[in-house]
Amino acid sequence: MASQHLSLKKCCEACENSLSKISRYGLHGGARYLSHYYPACPQPELTIGINKHSDGDFITVLLQDHIGGLQVLHHNQWIDVPPKPGSLVLISNDKYISVEHRVLANKVGPRISVACFFSTGASPSSKLYGPIAELLSEDKKGSPVH
């Protein structure tokens, strides 16, 4: 793999860092990692990397390499989420419903990303969860919807 591509090891190390922060909310028990490899596509306009979807977990922490292609749907318009070296993307809005997003196919790839999905885990629990205060906008702090 070319040296400019993030190695899977680096991706996982980065996710572990954010994992330790999120663990204080008790969400680490259900952390699942998903690695994506998008090969270069000679005709990206004819296909898509990942179709429009929203993630079903509490929050997704995503590490993407330098290629780009991630887009979020905002007011019915696809907005690019350009890669920033060393940064992680948090896919959530403040109601715990993940924004709809997709990944475009690209000519210059391959593109690599690692998603870390946080949820309460597979085993049933009686623990009550609420919104993460830091992720709520000011007007929602006093009256969380969920």
Ligand SMILES: O=C(O)CCC(=O)C(=O)O
């Ligand atoms: O590869 C990406 O940038 C996004 C991956 C994604 O949306 C997912 O795994 O749910």
Ligand SMILES: [Fe+2]
């Ligand atoms: Fe996703």
